Amino acid sequence: MARVALVTGGMGGLGEAICIKMAALGYQVVTTHSPGNTKAGEWLSQMEEKGFHFRAYPCDVANYDSAQACIKQITDEIGPVDVLVNNAGITRDMTFKKMDKTNWDAVIKTNLDSVFNMTKPVCDGMTDRGWGRIINISSVNGQKGAFGQTNYSAAKAGMHGFTKALALEVAKKGVTVNTISPGYIGTKMVMAIPTEVLESKIIPQIPMGRLGKPEEVAGLVAYLASDEAAFLTGANIAINGGQHMY
Ligand code: NDP
DSSP, X not given: OOOEEEETTTTSHHHHHHXXXXXXXXXXXXXXXXXXOTTHHHHHHHHHHTTOOOEEEEOOTTOHHHHHHHHHHHHHHTOOOSEEEEOOOOOOOOOTTTOXXXXXXXXXXXXXXXXXXXXXHHHHHHHHHTOEEEEEEOOHHHHHOOTTXXXXXXXXXXXXXXXXXXXXXXXXXXXXXXEEEEOOBSSHHHHTSOHHHIIIIIGGGSTTSSOBOHHHHHHHHHHHHXXXXXXXXXXXXXXXXXXXXX
């Protein structure tokens, strides 16, 4: 029986590449989208045309009850989740001076609370079965901070604290927990940055002189999900074209 890989936010730039990679490797791929996403059916049809048979469920990852209901439905209809990729995320960039509670909360809930909300209903099953992979998609800006991103940098750094603590708790049970911290990847989230800012401020900071490709992050997710990566846990793996080394 193929392992079940759940990728949150699979209809976004990185998520789609991760779904495609995991499907190509033979996983049963399940994804989630925001309950208000009216283009989910269209996306699924486009993927079908390309030969990918994904299942998709509405789920507000920022909402605990929505996440529990979604995982229950996936478990009942498809089976227990073997690989969880906590990928859904948002930005609400502004300087701290302008940052209000609404924009702080939205980013913390969607990027960090979501990791608790989605991991909670799958983790015990993984440890009981003696195998599981939890992969958290953080960001280079959680490692180094970024101007205008107190909310996002805090949430993304928090994801890695979670990773390290949970990795300790499940290490003896065949479950690994890791963080991936991508640099700037050419997805909708990054292409929303004005071109002039990308060209004059961001790309010059990247030693490779280019944005990353979603497929490059997806390849790393696939490795962390594999049996070969069984001894790799609690890590924060940077994939950023050399932008930030530590
Ligand atoms: P996108 O904006 O393309 O995709 C984000 C996805 O998150 C969408 O599919 C969206 O679903 C989903 N999402 C957002 N809010 C919710 C919610 N409340 N409930 C459920 N799903 C939600 O972003 P990317 O693909 O670029 O980013 C993916 C991840 O990678 C994010 O966590 C991001 O922070 C991180 N990252 C991205 C980098 C980049 O350069 N692109 C760099 C470093 C990290 P829907 O459309 O249905 O709302």
